[in-house]
Amino acid sequence: MKLALLGYGRMGKEIEKIALERGHEIVITSNGEKAYDITKADVAIDFSVPTSAYNNISTCIENNVPVVSGTTGWLDKYNDAVELCKEKKGGFIYASNFSLGVNIFFALNEKLAAMMNPQKQYNLDIEEIHHTKKLDAPSGTAITLAEGIINNSDKQKWELDGESTNELIPITAVRTPDVPGTHTINYNSEVDSIEIKHTAHNRKGFALGAVVAAEWLIGKEGVYSMRDVLNIG
Numbered sequence: 001m002k003l004a005l006l007g008y009g010r011m012g013k014e015i016e017k018i019a020l021e022r023g024h025e026i027v028i029t030s031n032g033e034k035a036y037d038i039t040k041a042d043v044a045i046d047f048s049v050p051t052s053a054y055n056n057i058s059t060c061i062e063n064n065v066p067v068v069s070g071t072t073g074w075l076d077k078y079n080d081a082v083e084l085c086k087e088k089k090g091g092f093i094y095a096s097n098f099s100l101g102v103n104i105f106f107a108l109n110e111k112l113a114a115m116m117n118p119q120k121q122y123n124l125d126i127e128e129i130h131h132t133k134k135l136d137a138p139s140g141t142a143i144t145l146a147e148g149i150i151n152n153s154d155k156q157k158w159e160l161d162g163e164s165t166n167e168l169i170p171i172t173a174v175r176t177p178d179v180p181g182t183h184t185i186n187y188n189s190e191v192d193s194i195e196i197k198h199t200a201h202n203r204k205g206f207a208l209g210a211v212v213a214a215e216w217l218i219g220k221e222g223v224y225s226m227r228d229v230l231n232i233g
Helices: 010-021 050-062 075-088 100-116 140-150 204-217 226-230
Strands: 002-006 025-030 043-046 067-069 091-094 123-130 157-160 168-175 181-188 193-200 222-224
Touching (some): 002 010, 050 067, 050 075, 075 091, 091 204, 100 181, 100 193, 100 204, 100 226, 204 226
Parallel strands (some): 002 025
């Protein structure tokens, strides 16, 4: 496939490496500094910045180029992207995290939330740790985890650096050098603690997932998630 990389930072370069290893051709690499003809591509992968993501996605959809996006921090316009995709009969996948392991972790988190919901003696919190160059906080993955809990419990909202209550999930965001991403769900009571954690060792898993998603999306119409790509429940 002919691939456009919209966002050519560390993730973009890792995606390029994986794509080339899998026999694909990179026809566009862009950080937004110059114009490009998106119609040269069979599919686009957007790992740009929050201020550019929606423009990149809408440009692809307007030109009938399916697009996979892993950029976080722009989701106030997500519904606009979905509506545009439906209007133009395009193909679109957004994921806060493309790792296979993380998507299994998402499903495990939702199951655990439902099991723990009656156990009001436990205080719940989420911690995420990322490299110091990550622009948004909390991470999109942490927000997805929080939303998974909200959808499967009596919790109603999350808050950065908040305090755990029956309705609120606090999220702590830590920035430290050279950490690809660690996410921990903690349930703590006076008598014991339950913890589930996902630790990324490098960016390769994210890059591979994005390329697999792009391969899967070609020829499809609609808005999808990594659960569709990976056929996870």
